[in-house]
Amino acid sequence: MKTFALVDGNNFYASCERVFRPDLADKPIVVLSNNDGCVVAASAEAKALPGIQMFGPFFEIAGLCRRHGVTVFSSNYALYGDMSRRMMAILAEHAPGQEVYSIDECFLDLSGVAEPEALARRMRDSVQRRIGIPTCVGIGSSKTLAKLANHVAKRVPGWDDGVFDWRRLAEADRDALMAGLPVGKVWGVGRKLADRLREWRIDTALQLKEADPRRIRQGFGVTLERTVAELNGVSCLELDEAAPERQQIISSRSFGEKACDFNVLAAAVSHHIATAGEKLRAQRGVARLIGVGIRTSPFGDDGYNGYTVVPLPQPSDDAMTLTRAALAGLRAIYRRGPRYQKAGVVLMEISPRERLQADLFGPAPDPRRQRLMRTMDAINQTFGRGCVKLASEALTPDWEMRQDVRSPCYTTRLDQLLEIA
DNA sequence: TCTGGGGTCCTAGGACCC
DNA sequence: TCTGGGGTCCTAGGACCC
Numbered sequence: 253m254k255t256f257a258l259v260d261g262n263n264f265y266a267s268c269e270r271v272f273r274p275d276l277a278d279k280p281i282v283v284l285s286n287n288d289g290c291v292v293a294a295s296a297e298a299k300a301l302p303g304i305q306m307f308g309p310f311f312e313i314a315g316l317c318r319r320h321g322v323t324v325f326s327s328n329y330a331l332y333g334d335m336s337r338r339m340m341a342i343l344a345e346h347a348p349g350q351e352v353y354s355i356d357e358c359f360l361d362l363s364g365v366a367e368p369e370a371l372a373r374r375m376r377d378s379v380q381r382r383i384g385i386p387t388c389v390g391i392g393s394s395k396t397l398a399k400l401a402n403h404v405a406k407r408v409p410g411w412d413d414g415v416f417d418w419r420r421l422a423e424a425d426r427d428a429l430m431a432g433l434p435v436g437k438v439w440g441v442g443r444k445l446a447d448r449l450r451e452w453r454i455d456t457a458l459q460l461k462e463a464d465p466r467r468i469r470q471g472f473g474v475t476l477e478r479t480v481a482e483l484n485g486v487s488c489l490e491l492d493e494a495a496p497e498r499q500q501i502i503s504s505r506s507f508g509e510k511a512c513d514f515n516v517l518a519a520a521v522s523h524h525i526a527t528a529g530e531k532l533r534a535q536r537g538v539a540r541l542i543g544v545g546i547r548t549s550p551f552g553d554d555g556y557n558g559y560t561v562v563p564l565p566q567p568s569d570d571a572m573t574l575t576r577a578a579l580a581g582l583r584a585i586y587r588r589g590p591r592y593q594k595a596g597v598v599l600m601e602i603s604p605r606e607r608l609q610a611d612l613f614g615p616a617p618d619p620r621r622q623r624l625m626r627t628m629d630a631i632n633q634t635f636g637r638g639c640v641k642l643a644s645e646a647l648t649p650d651w652e653m654r655q656d657v658r659s660p661c662y663t664t665r666l667d668q669l670l671e672i673a
Numbered sequence: 674t675c676t677g678g679g680g681t682c683c684t685a686g687g688a689c690c691c
Numbered sequence: 692t693c694t695g696g697g698g699t700c701c702t703a704g705g706a707c708c709c
Contacts, residue, residue, distance in 0.1 A: 264709095285678040292678075292709080307709095309677040327678090354709055442707050475683085502680050551677065561702085596679090654676095683706080690699085 254487045255368055255391065258398040259343055259375065260357035261336075262386045262406065265293035268335045269325050271384040272662045272670050280322040284310050287506045287653040288326055298322055326655035332356075334663045338383050346375045351491045359395055361491050372415045391417035395489045396482035399439040400457060404429065430458035430483075440479050445472070457483065497535045497602070503528040504545070504596020508654035511592045517546055518579055520595040522644040525578040528599050529571045533629055538567035538605050542574060543598035544581035548590045556592075558585030567603060570621055571628065574599075575642055 261267055265283040270276050280298035282291050290307050298304050303316050310324075317324055336355045344350045349361030362368045372389040379387050390402025397418055405416035408429070418426055436446035438457050452471065454460050461483035469477040478488045503524040511517060521544060532539055545559040562581040568574060578597050631640050638645075660668035 287676095287678070289677055307678080311676045314676090356709080440707075444706060473684090498681075500681070504679070506678070549677080559703090594678095679709090681706105681708085683704105684702105685704090686702095688699100688701085691697090 253363070254393055255362040255365060256393070256395050256398040256487070256491070257347070257360040257362050257368065257372060258353075258357060258390045258395070258402045259360060259372075259387055260402060261339060262388060263293050263295050263299075264336075264356035264385070265325075265327065265332055266295040266298070267385050268332050269328075269659055270295070271335070272659065273323075276323055280320060281325065282310075282317065282322055283325045284327060284657075286327055286655075287508060288656055289506065292327065324657055326658035328659050328661065330661045330664045331659065335383060335385065339379055339385055339387075342379050342382055343375055346371060346378070349491050349493055351493055352495070359398065359491055362391065369415055369417045369420065372417075376414055387414070389415045391415070391419075393418075393485040394482035394487040395491075396439050396479055397485065400430075400433065400437065400483075403433070403437050408432070427458055430461060431456050433457040435460050438479060438483065440475065445476070448472070495535070497537065497604075498531070499600075499602055501528045501531050501539075501599040501602070502596060503531075504594060505653060506594045507592070508652050510549075512588070512590070514582075514586055514588075517582060517586065517592060517595050519645055521546075521578050521582050521597060522575055522642060524595065524597045525574050526571060526641060526645055528597055529569065529574050530629060530632070532574075532599055532602065533569050533625060535602075536605050537602040538569045539574070539599035540564055540567040540601035540603070541599075542577045542581060543600060544578050544585065544595075545597075546582070546585060546592050546595045549593040554590065556587060556590040558587065560585050561600070567601070569605060569625065571625060571642060572621075575644055579644065 266281045269281060269283065278297060279295070280301060281295040282298050282304065283293040284290065285292045288310060291304065291310055291313070292307065294304055294306065301316065301320055301322070303313055304322075305313075316322075332355060340350065340352050340358055343358060343360060347360035347362055351359040353359055362371065365371055368391050372391060376387050376389060379385055388402055388406040390398045390400065390405050392398040392401045401416045401418055404411045405414055406412060411429070421429065433456060434446070435441055435449050435454055435456055436443065438460060441449070441460070449455075449460065452463075454463055460480060463480055465477050465480050468480050481488050505520070505524070507520070511520070525542070540563060542562045542564065543559065544562065545557070547557045548555050560581045562577045564573065564577055628640050632638065660670075662668060662670050
């Protein structure tokens, strides 16, 4: 029997900010998305205020925050990323297998551990003591059950003491608990799927668990059929220890201020293709298609949505090749006039680089260019993103995002260390 | 004054061909 | 007058996640 644990940081971004602001313990905090657009994290105290909704637009609740003395932070990904690495490293010490699933959560393989719940409590204490981040742990015999257990450990009254293992309960009690969980809480079931399931009279996690797998497969596909099996304790999803190779890589961002000028869009697109190219080379891939998109705000009425796909003559991971193609795409879709709100790129048809060289009869990639890319990536890794970049990225800085209230990079910048008075 | 995130994968449906 | 398939490729939009 397999045993999985799902560990995640409670209100992770808010907790990261609090580590360096002990004065904010027990105080309401919210953290905003890129560009200060939406609320993406909130401390328990903030969540308790009526009207503070995750992923809701911030401007709608800005007044409420002022009235209730909520401390508001812009996203500080340098800080959260670094805290995440520390948390993941501590957790990895306790388990033979770890899959980092997102910035604030990971699956652990606890198969063969005699007392997983006791281990989970030790892990929680360790993370809390060493980096000051509170966590919750869910345990089950499949990843889906571990996820659901995590929800129980965090939110279900009576069971929300931070660690929950389904096997703590007899089967009848497990079912009773699952009967109280809406089907939308199950991993992989979002709002739309939950609506459709309700038409089938499947409202709770228990009803999904007990649904006929064949009918689910017919009505909803193999993915949900697998979820049903996982809810029944049959593990179908393995622990992916290596970061999966992406089939597509997206980089896009909204502008701090709307942009009309071609050069501003060109700088943004150059930046995004540079970021995407770095990710592409990190997974040792090459891309054949490059998508470029620009759009105005979807909430205005003079909407323009430009998108095109540029094929490369042969798949590439070279920053200059990618940038040239992306800018050609941008020229094709750019219209003078609209006030653009967002630009982005997509790398598609990604294949492993090694295969490319064996397959193609065309000219071999220039080894000097490859060395240049490796050097560029290495420098940027050591000295920070953007230390070395192509000139097209630097045409204009006008598209930078808005971050009005970002905290210092306490853990990654010497000049921004926390000072203790 | 104005403000609304970012990323990945899947799939339905159209175009095209035999 | 009425009937008339199936596979592949592509893409936009949908759905999900955090």
